[in-house]
Amino acid sequence: MRYRRAVEKLRELADACDALKGRSLERALLLEAYVFGDVLEGAEAVDAVEVALVLDLPPEELPWESYPRSAEWLAxxxxxxxxxxxxxxxxxxxxxxxxxxxxxxxxxxxxxxxxEVFQALAERRFDVLARSVPPVMEQRRQLASDLAGTLARLRAVHDAYWNREWRREHRGFGRYPENHLWEAVHGYLDVLDASEKADPERVDEPE
Structure with missing residues (x-):
């Protein structure tokens, strides 16, 4: 899609998030929404609008690349x-x-x-956008925490995969047990690769 349409879709998503605020359950779960990737670089052609949505769940219930059942209706x-x-x-x-x-x-x-964010995106004033970049030591801590969390999730899915009750509970909204297994494998390998490539002297700032 073209850049202008990508910004329009982002605005539509913001409005959809806002429309949920009157419902107590949704308000308790969805906290914030962030954009990153090509939209922030002003790419003329955007394959997909990349967003991160913060949920009111602790890290142990939401390891990297996981899609919790409690958020399926939200998606x-x-x-x-x-x-x-x-x-x-x-x-x-x-x-x-x-x-x-x-x-x-x-x-x-x-x-x-x-x-202000939408105005800056419309005018392509990317330099004024407040980007969230944690300190380098926090990045290292988070990577180690993500590695442990994704491994724990992979083991849990592996152990429960053939359990009939677990498989029944992990169906719905077009998703199946196979999706959960794939996401657990992919999440762990993704963080493992990032950990192996990490340079301890490098500060992870936006390019």
Missing amino acids: DQLRLDKGGFAYWWRPRREPVGNHHIRGPVRFWSHDGPDE
Whole structure:
């Protein structure tokens, strides 16, 4: 899609997030929404609008590349799987950015859409956007924590995979046990690769 359409889709998502605020359950789960990737670089052609949505879940319940059952209805309500978006869930009390989500910018919170962000995107004033980049020591700590969390999740899915009750509970909204297994494998290997490539002297700043 073209850049202008990508910004329009981002605005539509912000409005959809805002429309959920009146519902107590949704308000308790969805906390913030961030954008990163090609949209923040002003790319003329954008394959997908990359977003990270912060949920009111602790890190141990939301390891990297996981899609919790408690958020399946939320993805459906926000039409995240209808095309044009690539999205990741992020837990509270952890930095939004990581080895994949580089320099994210918040575009929605419970205060509503950030109009200054949308104005800057419309005018392509990317230098004024407040990017979230944790200190280098926090990045290292988070990478180690993500590695432990994704491995624990992979083991849990592996142990429960053929359990009938687990398989029954992990079906719905077009998702199947196989999706959960693949995501557990992919999440762990993704963080493992990032850990092996990490340079301890490098500060992870947006390019």
